[in-house]
Amino acid sequence: MVQLYFWFSGLFLLFMEEAKTAKENTDPIMVMGILGESAILPAEIPLGKKLVNINWSSRTPVAIVQPDPGTSFKLIITHQNYVGRLNVISLNYDLKISPLKMEDAGSYRADINVQADTTSTMTITKNYLLHVYRRLAPPKITQTSMISKNNTCNITLTCFAEGGEDVKYQWTPLEEQAIESNGKSSLFIYRRPEDAHINYTCTVTNPVSNNSESILVHLCADCLSGTFDPSCCILLSVLVKLVLITLVGVGFYLWPKIKQGRIFWETMQKNIPSLGWNSDFLEVFNIEEEEKEESLVHPLTHFPFLLNHLPNITIL
Incomplete structure (x- = not known):
């Protein structure tokens, strides 16, 4: 009797171990999805088993799926992040997530309750690991x-x-x-x-x-041959910019002086005939072309000369 007792005890423990293996998969099912597209978590209901319900969960409960004779299934979403993004494939009760978000990535769990016989139910637990990737743009x-x-x-x-x-x-x-x-x-x-x-x-x-x-x-060598590879020509481009900035600055500085000189000579050419000066004065006042150009920049260079020839003009 003692030997028979131990034989039945060993058989019972072996049965329980096999039952535990059949109820839960220890290695998660790997699922990959693309951002903005869809991913499917397979339920894989055992053949010949009648489904009672499936409780889907991640870090928090996600949804409950129940068979419904009228619509083939009833989906109850239990987390607001998944509202409008879950669906069930009616043939096998797989859970479809679409469109995918990056935060959807992570571990999922499905507790699948099926009828073991007419009087009892059995829970089969499946684990999943969802990866969400972006489609790569050109590097x-x-x-x-x-x-x-x-x-x-x-x-x-x-x-x-x-x-x-x-x-x-x-x-x-x-x-x-x-x-x-x-x-x-x-x-x-x-x-x-x-x-x-x-x-x-x-x-x-x-x-x-x-x-x-x-x-x-x-x-x-392309930097000097005219190809202008940016990585080689940074120094050259900086030097060109510095030269351009310097030229523009000099132009802004000289332009008012040049403009002032032109106005001075135009005024003198208009007023000299009206003062009644004779041709001898005009010949004396005739300045070489080079001196005129210099006077454009320094219009008062010949001012002392003019004072000596303007006896009828009173300087205030």
Whole structure:
């Protein structure tokens, strides 16, 4: 009798362990979705089992699904964040979330209650892990260049994908060393000025999408040959801007003086005949062309000369 008792006890414990394994999946089901699109959490109701209800939850309760003879199912949303974004696929009671938000990512749990027999029910628990990704836009590539002492052009290409999670980078052609750091990929290239230009492509991928961008690499010598690679020509462009600013400043400073000189000479040419001065005075007052140009800037240069020839004019 004692041996029979232990045999039944062992059989019962084995049955309970098998039942526990059948009721809950310890490894979560991985589900991937795209931001703004949809994701489906599969319920997977066992064949031959009649569904009583499904309690969906995440960090908080999400929804309750109940079979309904009239509409095939009844959906009760228990969290405001999911209002208007949940639906049930009537054939298998899978839960559909659409459109997806980034905050939807995380762990989900489904407690599926089914009839084990005519008098009892059984709960099957399923766990899910939802990942939400963005579709990748074309990455951005920047180039920096520097000439070394041995006349080698050291070029660094940096590729960056915005809003990327689990992003992988690939360079084509991959001739030199590439390093990934802080969500970016840097490619180091060493060329001589006489080497041909090469087109490099950076391809970015995540679990739901991929995209790429290309750049034609200009060598450091292009800054002097007229190609004007921005990374090489920053200093030259700054110098050009400084020269332009200086010329504009000098122009603003001299223009009032030049304008004042022109007004002075125009006034003198109008008033000299009316003063009755003879031709001898005009010949004496005739100034060389170079002196006139200088007088435009300094209109009072000949003022003492004029005072000596204006006896009839009283200076107030």
